[in-house]
Amino acid sequence: MDDEFPTRDEDELHTRLKAYEGRAATVAGVGRDPVNAPMIRHWCEAMGDRNPAYTGPDAIAPPTMLQAWIMGGLSGHGGRARAYGELLALLDEAGCTSVVATDCEQEYLRPLRPGDEVTFDTVIESVSGRKTTKLGTGYFVTTRTDIRVGGASAGTHRFRILKYAPAGHDLKDRDQDRNQDGDRNQDGDRNQDRGRQEAARRPRPVVNRDNAGFWEGVRRHRLLVQRCTACATLRFPWLPGCGTCGSAGWDTVEASGEGTVYSYVVMHHPPFPAFSPPYAIGLIELAEGVRIVSNVVDVPYDKVRIGLPVELEFRAYDDDSVLPVFRPRAGEAAA
Amino acid sequence: MSVRTRDSLGGRAAIVGIGATEFSKDSGRSELRLAAESVRAALADAGLTPADVDGLVTFTMDTSPEITVAQACGMGELSFFSRVHYGGGAACATVQQAALAVAAGVAEVVVCYRAFNERSGRRFGSGVRHREPSAEGTALGWTLPFGLLTPASWVAMTAQRYLYAYGLTPEDAFGPVAVTARRHAAANPAAYFHGRPITRADHAASRWIAEPLRLLDCCQETDGGQALVVTSVERARDLRQPPAVVTAAAQGAGRSQEQMTSFYRDDLTGLPEMSVVARQLWRGSGLAPADIDVGILYDHFTPFVLMQLEEFGFCAPGEAPAFVAEDRLPLNTHGGQLGEAYLHGMNGVAEAVRQLRGTSVNQVPGAARTLVTAGTGVPTSGLVLTADGAVEG
Amino acid sequence: MRAGDELPPLEIAITRTLIVAGALASRDFQDVHHDPELARAKGSPDIFMNILTTNGLVGRYLTDHFGPAAVLRKVAVRLGAPNHPGDTMVLRGRVEEVEGDTAVVRVTGDNGIGRHVTGTVTVTVPGLAPTPAPDPSDGRPGGVG
Numbered sequence: 001m002d003d004e005f006p007t008r009d010e011d012e013l014h015t016r017l018k019a020y021e022g023r024a025a026t027v028a029g030v031g032r033d034p035v036n037a038p039m040i041r042h043w044c045e046a047m048g049d050r051n052p053a054y055t056g057p058d059a060i061a062p063p064t065m066l067q068a069w070i071m072g073g074l075s076g077h078g079g080r081a082r083a084y085g086e087l088l089a090l091l092d093e094a095g096c097t098s099v100v101a102t103d104c105e106q107e108y109l110r111p112l113r114p115g116d117e118v119t120f121d122t123v124i125e126s127v128s129g130r131k132t133t134k135l136g137t138g139y140f141v142t143t144r145t146d147i148r149v150g151g152a153s154a155g156t157h158r159f160r161i162l163k164y165a166p167a168g169h170d171l172k173d174r175d176q177d178r179n180q181d182g183d184r185n186q187d188g189d190r191n192q193d194r195g196r197q198e199a200a201r202r203p204r205p206v207v208n209r210d211n212a213g214f215w216e217g218v219r220r221h222r223l224l225v226q227r228c229t230a231c232a233t234l235r236f237p238w239l240p241g242c243g244t245c246g247s248a249g250w251d252t253v254e255a256s257g258e259g260t261v262y263s264y265v266v267m268h269h270p271p272f273p274a275f276s277p278p279y280a281i282g283l284i285e286l287a288e289g290v291r292i293v294s295n296v297v298d299v300p301y302d303k304v305r306i307g308l309p310v311e312l313e314f315r316a317y318d319d320d321s322v323l324p325v326f327r328p329r330a331g332e333a334a335a
Numbered sequence: 336m337s338v339r340t341r342d343s344l345g346g347r348a349a350i351v352g353i354g355a356t357e358f359s360k361d362s363g364r365s366e367l368r369l370a371a372e373s374v375r376a377a378l379a380d381a382g383l384t385p386a387d388v389d390g391l392v393t394f395t396m397d398t399s400p401e402i403t404v405a406q407a408c409g410m411g412e413l414s415f416f417s418r419v420h421y422g423g424g425a426a427c428a429t430v431q432q433a434a435l436a437v438a439a440g441v442a443e444v445v446v447c448y449r450a451f452n453e454r455s456g457r458r459f460g461s462g463v464r465h466r467e468p469s470a471e472g473t474a475l476g477w478t479l480p481f482g483l484l485t486p487a488s489w490v491a492m493t494a495q496r497y498l499y500a501y502g503l504t505p506e507d508a509f510g511p512v513a514v515t516a517r518r519h520a521a522a523n524p525a526a527y528f529h530g531r532p533i534t535r536a537d538h539a540a541s542r543w544i545a546e547p548l549r550l551l552d553c554c555q556e557t558d559g560g561q562a563l564v565v566t567s568v569e570r571a572r573d574l575r576q577p578p579a580v581v582t583a584a585a586q587g588a589g590r591s592q593e594q595m596t597s598f599y600r601d602d603l604t605g606l607p608e609m610s611v612v613a614r615q616l617w618r619g620s621g622l623a624p625a626d627i628d629v630g631i632l633y634d635h636f637t638p639f640v641l642m643q644l645e646e647f648g649f650c651a652p653g654e655a656p657a658f659v660a661e662d663r664l665p666l667n668t669h670g671g672q673l674g675e676a677y678l679h680g681m682n683g684v685a686e687a688v689r690q691l692r693g694t695s696v697n698q699v700p701g702a703a704r705t706l707v708t709a710g711t712g713v714p715t716s717g718l719v720l721t722a723d724g725a726v727e728g
Numbered sequence: 729m730r731a732g733d734e735l736p737p738l739e740i741a742i743t744r745t746l747i748v749a750g751a752l753a754s755r756d757f758q759d760v761h762h763d764p765e766l767a768r769a770k771g772s773p774d775i776f777m778n779i780l781t782t783n784g785l786v787g788r789y790l791t792d793h794f795g796p797a798a799v800l801r802k803v804a805v806r807l808g809a810p811n812h813p814g815d816t817m818v819l820r821g822r823v824e825e826v827e828g829d830t831a832v833v834r835v836t837g838d839n840g841i842g843r844h845v846t847g848t849v850t851v852t853v854p855g856l857a858p859t860p861a862p863d864p865s866d867g868r869p870g871g872v873g
Contacts, residue, residue: 032755039753046749046781048740049788053796063800064787067780071755098770101779105804109361135771146363153363156455166771203484206476208468236599237477243591263496263603265488266546270461275482278543283492283598291599293478293492306499323480531828540731542825550825 025084031118060111095165103160138164211238223255236290257312298327348434349571349578352381352564353685358676361455362558370399370450371407373560382575390415390442415442423710426680431584433565450560488545489595494638496603501653505547511660512637520670528674554672561681583619587611588714612717620719628702631683639711668697735821744813750781777811802850809842829856
């Protein structure tokens, strides 16, 4: 899963953390020891793994040992680039002093055998927005390591950690927010909520000068369609001119809210944090004749069908976002 | 060729060299290095040197600038450099740009290239969560808040309507395209699906990605580079390889065109932009569907292969699934992007060249007239490439 | 083997020895994997298994089932409820997809407090399909000329 986590524009710390994306965490690292039989044996004994492929003269290392060959051990990591240390230090300063590994994704391109000398490069792939988990609030840091033997790629290792302030401890910049706002309790609560909701926050509408009127209408619970003042053609999406006659003049009409499902998609993969697959997205043809992409709600995803009569509803998502969505029209069986 | 009248480009330029890196899931090297490797390979294939090159063309999406590729390959002064927009829709248009430059005398030897770490780096399939509020970003952004975030899902919306219009199931409609591509890929050592043909049952059993699309309806996200060398037909005749003559080349955008989300127009059962390309290619080449020996139709997802066959007139609307199931046209003989590699359509142009040279792993005997298309669902392009002398100039 | 097949479950006793031996075998000296006092100071009730051990156990679960000729291609795991000493984890697997001789298996591991791990393993089992499948990832040269 390569999905990024949602970001919060106003989170200054996150902006600073984000700047580390793409920077090297380790350059030209070298495994502390060559791949070797004793470490393989210790591993197999610990895991209870009796696979004969891991013993004898033709032994390979268990593929899942990939990361073990690049671990620093008690003496720590040599060869780490400055960027990774700076990133962790920023998080420490913000109160995110604890760390837990959450994800490991490995691809094995060729087996490792005793005697192989492992080299590796690690990049900071992504830093998530602030997330609140059971453990506490913090940031996910994802790194990606390419592991090579003799210059040839042997595998890749993607690793995600959560750097967090244990539950009950405050994040430092939350303190700063509180000081600025001067309202301790209210703001603390609001931040807590924001942290939770951010985990499941939908992508924002893309708003510019040409379509701001549409989203302003949505905010006031009105679905506005543009109409050309020269040829009266209705149009959606919003544009500063008519695709039929070329006229720049336009006004708006408010949609009645009635429509039918013209087409639909059921999303299964990849998963996105704000949506729980499977979920249905409809292309709704409004009674006025224009179409809009939206969600079909209040009906199981597998009951959505082409031709289903639907009606408009404005629904609040996240903390500050209203979206026009469509539910089956009253009296219409979805099945 | 213009939309209205026949142009004078046909028969003026040819593809004389093709070169690629390996296609992999993790190249282990930079996109620039992939670009440079493929450019050098294509020049070596043509029997030319970097010093012969005076023009470069790529995609606006490519991260390796023409001037940087020129430096990394040891090229000198350039008199022509150009980029084409709209993702994979650029593929055949890079060759059109090169042919235009050669025909007008703006450049003599032009290399077209595309290279990326699309699998190990930024995967298109992982979706989009944010767009800038530019005109383009805003047009692309209407679907985001509702969770329609991936290329597969954008194609699926149109595919669903196609199935509905013709009363088809995903298995019967898309299965033949999925199977045909992997059958060809199975014989191609460069292909992801080398040695791994699939059955209709495998297709039907693969998991949903964006219903009605399954995993086996989707292309192979790839790291790699592909380059093509274009020069005049006259010069081509003195070079090492038989020329693949650019007999017709065209771009096309439809009315009310969007990128991947043209949901707001007509009946969503076809690809109007490809119809614009088709009309120009048939008129410019003087050929008809029955004249084509091999079709290389852009296949990032199976449904749009069907719609292309219909837009080009190989069969009537709604009949493409049967057309493919009956193998009535050798199609994507390299395995396509479904089976060989997703290289933004450029590997398909190379396959058409191999067919004309007689060197494809799935060679169609005597192949002399090929049709190649670029990215579907976006403003796009196409080529009719022919063996020298196969079409009246 | 076909999509939908279930692997027999594997029960793993989460002993303190397993947690510590796994951490040291993977050269992971983070205190939370061997020192109960320091683990408690960090808000955990006891030491807990490191991710490398979980990864190793998931790999073992697959090769135990498919035999020594099976080749692991990819292992992706996500951790949830931690494995503390005294608990038992039950690994379960379900074949999601079979292409040629390569299968994608969805793995879960549940312990007494919840789901410790969800994972996806891609494994090649020679002889599973009539034609031998090459390693799809080893980037053979080709496509030139």
